[in-house]
Amino acid sequence: MKLSGSLVAGAAIGVIFGAAVTGFVLSSQAPATSNDTGGRGPGGSRGGFMPAVTLVAAEAATVGKTLDIIGEGRAVKSVALTSEATGIVTQVNIAPGKHVSKGDILLKLDDAQQRIAIERARAQYPIAKANAERYASLKETEAASALEAETAFNNYKAIEADLRAAEFALSQRTIKAPFDGVIGLTTIEAGDYVRAGDPVTTLDDTSSIIVEFAIPQEASNLVKVGQGVTARLAAAGASEHEGRVSAIDSRVDAQSRTLKIEATFENEDGSLIPGTIFSVSTTSQGQEAVSVPGLAIQWDRAGPFVWRRGLDGKAQKVNIAILQRTDEKVLVEGDLNVGDYVVSEGADRVRSEFPLPEVKSHKNKAVSAAGVSSSGVFAAQD
Structure with a gap:
C-alpha cells in the first residue's frame, strides 16, 4: 500500500521533535555521581523529602520474672469486739460503716451496782489508810x-484492792473503740441482755489494706520486702492499685509447698474493702536492660533491630535481642545505651545514613522531624 507524501512528512517531523525534547531534558540534569540515589532524596526517599520520624530516648530498665496470683485483702488492723460483762444494754452508739476514733464509746451496760461498789470502797479507803x-x-513508840x-496495814491494802476491782468492773460495762477505724454491723439494741463473751460488732482500720497471697516455693527467691505489687479486682475494668x-x-507451708506473702496498699479513699479477692501481680528485680518503645523495633533477616541517631546525626542500624515485652515498652540488650535516641514513629521508612533531627529536648521527651529535604535541611519540632 502506498502512503501519501503528507503522512510520511508528518511522522518524520514528530520523530525529530521528540528526540530534540528528550535531549534537552537530559542535558539539563546534573551528572550522576557515585552517591547518586537514582532520583531519591537522602536515604533513598522519592520526591526529595523523607517522611516524618519521632526520636525517643532509650531508658534504663530491669528484666524480672512476673508472678500472677490471687490474694485476699484484710484491714491493717481488725478486731471483733465482744462484751466482757453480763448485763442489760443501756446505750448503743454503733452506726455500721461509720468512722470512729480511738476511745469512742460504742456500747454501755447497766453499771449501777459497780458504781455503788466504787462509792463504798472510796469511803473506806481514806479511813483504812x-x-x-x-x-x-x-x-515505832x-x-x-x-x-x-500489820492488821491495819493489811486492811488498808484490801480496801485499796476492792477500789481497783470496782473501778475495773465498771470499765468492763463500757465498750470503747481500741483504735481508729470503721465500725461494722450489730444486732444489739438498748434493752438487750448480753452475756460475757457475746459478739457485739467488728472494727477495721482500713487506712491501709494488707493483701495476702501465696507463691510456689520455687519462686521464693523472686520476692523481696519492698518489692512493688499491683492488685486489682477480678471484675473487668477494675482500677489497679500499687503497693x-x-x-x-x-x-514454706508443708502441705501446699507455698510461701505466704503480705503486701500493703494505701487506702485513703476507702475503695479497698477487707475480705475482697484481688488479682495480684509482682515482678522481681532482674538483670539490667534498656527499654525502648515497641514501635521502635524493626525486623529483617538477621532479626530485630532499631534505628539509632549516631553522633553524626545520621541513622545507624543496631541489632538487638528482645528480653521482655510490656504493654508499651520492649526491654532489649545489644549495642544500645541508656540515653541513646532511637527512631520510634516512622522507623519502618528509615534507611541507613538517613539524617535525623537534632536533639534539643530532655532525654525523656520525643523529638519529631517534620521533613527532610534532599539538601539535608530539615525542620525539628520538640
Whole structure:
C-alpha cells in the first residue's frame, strides 16, 4: 500500500521533535555521581523529602520474672469486739460503716451496782489508810503491837484492792473503740441482755489494706520486702492499685509447698474493702536492660533491630535481642545505651545514613522531624 507524501512528512517531523525534547531534558540534569540515589532524596526517599520520624530516648530498665496470683485483702488492723460483762444494754452508739476514733464509746451496760461498789470502797479507803499510818507510828513508840500495825496495814491494802476491782468492773460495762477505724454491723439494741463473751460488732482500720497471697516455693527467691505489687479486682475494668511487699513468712507451708506473702496498699479513699479477692501481680528485680518503645523495633533477616541517631546525626542500624515485652515498652540488650535516641514513629521508612533531627529536648521527651529535604535541611519540632 502506498502512503501519501503528507503522512510520511508528518511522522518524520514528530520523530525529530521528540528526540530534540528528550535531549534537552537530559542535558539539563546534573551528572550522576557515585552517591547518586537514582532520583531519591537522602536515604533513598522519592520526591526529595523523607517522611516524618519521632526520636525517643532509650531508658534504663530491669528484666524480672512476673508472678500472677490471687490474694485476699484484710484491714491493717481488725478486731471483733465482744462484751466482757453480763448485763442489760443501756446505750448503743454503733452506726455500721461509720468512722470512729480511738476511745469512742460504742456500747454501755447497766453499771449501777459497780458504781455503788466504787462509792463504798472510796469511803473506806481514806479511813483504812489513816489507820495504817497511825498504827505504824504507834508501833515505832511501842504504843501498839506489831500485830496491830500489820492488821491495819493489811486492811488498808484490801480496801485499796476492792477500789481497783470496782473501778475495773465498771470499765468492763463500757465498750470503747481500741483504735481508729470503721465500725461494722450489730444486732444489739438498748434493752438487750448480753452475756460475757457475746459478739457485739467488728472494727477495721482500713487506712491501709494488707493483701495476702501465696507463691510456689520455687519462686521464693523472686520476692523481696519492698518489692512493688499491683492488685486489682477480678471484675473487668477494675482500677489497679500499687503497693509494696511488707512481710514474707519465715517458712514454706508443708502441705501446699507455698510461701505466704503480705503486701500493703494505701487506702485513703476507702475503695479497698477487707475480705475482697484481688488479682495480684509482682515482678522481681532482674538483670539490667534498656527499654525502648515497641514501635521502635524493626525486623529483617538477621532479626530485630532499631534505628539509632549516631553522633553524626545520621541513622545507624543496631541489632538487638528482645528480653521482655510490656504493654508499651520492649526491654532489649545489644549495642544500645541508656540515653541513646532511637527512631520510634516512622522507623519502618528509615534507611541507613538517613539524617535525623537534632536533639534539643530532655532525654525523656520525643523529638519529631517534620521533613527532610534532599539538601539535608530539615525542620525539628520538640
